[in-house]
Amino acid sequence: MGTQINSASEKELKDFHLDTLDWKSSIQFIETEIQFIKQLLNSYVFEPNTPNLFERLQEFKSQIEDVETKIQTIHLEIRKHESELGGMLECDTVSCDTAYYKEHNRLKNQFNDFYKKFRELKSKIFTYAGGVLKSSKK
Numbered sequence: 001m002g003t004q005i006n007s008a009s010e011k012e013l014k015d016f017h018l019d020t021l022d023w024k025s026s027i028q029f030i031e032t033e034i035q036f037i038k039q040l041l042n043s044y045v046f047e048p049n050t051p052n053l054f055e056r057l058q059e060f061k062s063q064i065e066d067v068e069t070k071i072q073t074i075h076l077e078i079r080k081h082e083s084e085l086g087g088m089l090e091c092d093t094v095s096c097d098t099a100y101y102k103e104h105n106r107l108k109n110q111f112n113d114f115y116k117k118f119r120e121l122k123s124k125i126f127t128y129a130g131g132v133l134k135s136s137k138k
Contacts (some may be wrong), residue, residue: 009097013088016104020082023111027075030118037064050132060125067118074114080109110112
């Protein structure tokens, strides 16, 4: 019986570790996307006579800065969580396990919410930018 509990815990620990690796990989990809978006927003590929162009671009730039700040926070939390994963191996109390599970689920929900909001922002930026690109060189 004790072996089954131990193997289940090992599987959960492995799943937790895989989650953290996935989150870190997603963050790296998002950071690459952000660099492209910032280059796009700072480029001169937009029709200059577009109403409120400057204001819209500034709004998007501000929102991207907010995303960058949020990424730093999440990244720190993931690193902390990952380092605590090692402590789970020595954890021999139910309350210790429960606290880690709750934290993992909280972080998972936080990351998923962040990622969803980032995709929505990226979609808005690309839709807007695609509509105001210069049609040809003059």
